[in-house]
Amino acid sequence: MSEVELDPVIHSASRLRVVATLAALERGDRVSFPRLQKLLDMTAGNLSTHLRRLEAAGYVTQTKTFSGRTPATYVELSTAGRAAFERYTHTLSELLKGAQE
Incomplete structure (x- = not known):
C-alpha cells in the first residue's frame, strides 16, 4: 500500500x-x-x-x-472545503x- x-x-x-457538521448542510446553506x-x-x-484555521485553508x-x-x-462550507472533506473521507x-487486509 x-x-x-x-x-x-x-x-x-x-x-x-466542524467540517462534518457543515458538510451535512445542503450546498449553499449556512448556519x-x-x-x-x-x-x-x-x-x-x-x-x-478552529474556524479561522479552516478559513485560512479556504475550507x-x-x-x-x-x-x-x-x-x-454565518458559517458555511466552501466548495473547496466540501471537496477536501470528500477527499478526507475517501482517504x-x-x-x-x-488495515483490514
Whole structure:
C-alpha cells in the first residue's frame, strides 16, 4: 500500500467535527455561529480558533452581517472545503480497508 496522508487541517478532532457538521448542510446553506457553537458544544473562543484555521485553508467562509443592530455571523462550507472533506473521507475509508487486509 502506498503512503497516504490525511488532510492535517481537517484531521484535528475539533475541526473534523466542524467540517462534518457543515458538510451535512445542503450546498449553499449556512448556519449561524451561535447555532454551530451549540451543535458542537464548543466555547466561542475555541470554535473561533478552529474556524479561522479552516478559513485560512479556504475550507469555510464566514459572513458577518447585522440583524437590526445586532451583529450576526454565518458559517458555511466552501466548495473547496466540501471537496477536501470528500477527499478526507475517501482517504480514511481506503486506509481502513487496507488495515483490514
